[in-house]
């Protein structure tokens with residue numbers, strides 16, 4: 001990460017909303033004040049992504065029909081050839097491509113999109129067409145927990161993971177590298193973080209990107225003393241908000257600790273793999289997500 005910053009929000013849906021909104025402001029500057037001005041503004045996500053992306057497109061005002069859903073491969077990961085084709089068509093039609101949501105762990109089958117490939121593709125196509133690159137937002141509402149394993153030393157293997165588990169952890173570590181090139185990320189602690197409902201975070205890779213969401217104190221009555229370096233009222237959707245999310249997260253992270261989280265997360269991966277293996281031996285069962293890395 002470059003200069004990370006973020007806020008707690010009232011759910012993963014809302015965290016995804018923040019990412020999409022930054023994208024809209026990047027390609028239609030001043031949309032916060034002037035609206036979309038009749039322009040066709042698009043978002044992209046995978047066919048296996050969470051339905052909250054539809055909610056977001058609708059409530060954001062670009063329209064649910066302007067959210068382009070990209071077919072996935074056998075690992076529930078966005079097909080890059082299909083994404084390239086659809087992006088090319090969008091640019092050719094003169095549409096504004098505001099954001100691409102890559103899913104890091106789909107809700108049911110734990111598909112992970114190739115974040116680095118998406119970054120390379122969107123940068124290249126935007127440049128070819130003389131446009132601002134779209135926001136690359138990662139919906140890691142479920143999959144973020146893999147990052148507990150990102151720094152685990154497989155050569156020391158101090159927690160004595162089995163060889164099979166080490167292989168899975170290595171795959172998880174490689175997936176986590178993709179998060180580094182994201183513009184923003186959704187994290188739901190109430191999914192795999194044993195947190196209270198709702199404890200969601202929205203993070204940006206570069207703090208300055210929050211400027212796309214910020215408004216002046218003159219536009220936020222009751223907050224005339226607000227200081228943008230500290231008061232989220234100036235750059236967030238929420239006005240009053242509960243603190244239960246951040247407190248629950250602090251309690252859970254501190255109480256369980258990094259080693260505890262590594263054990264819990266790795267164990268869940270190990271048991272998922274074992275269950276898949278056993279289900280596969282049943283003649284009346286078929287495992288549809290054999291090669292995804294997640295519980």
Ligand SMILES: *Cc1c(COP(=O)(O)O)cnc(C)c1O
Pocket residue numbers: 010011012013014016049050052103105106107139140141142188191198200
């Ligand atoms: C649960 C989920 C969301 C929505 O989060 P809420 O906190 O329920 O609003 C978004 N994306 C994914 C992948 C999810 O699993």
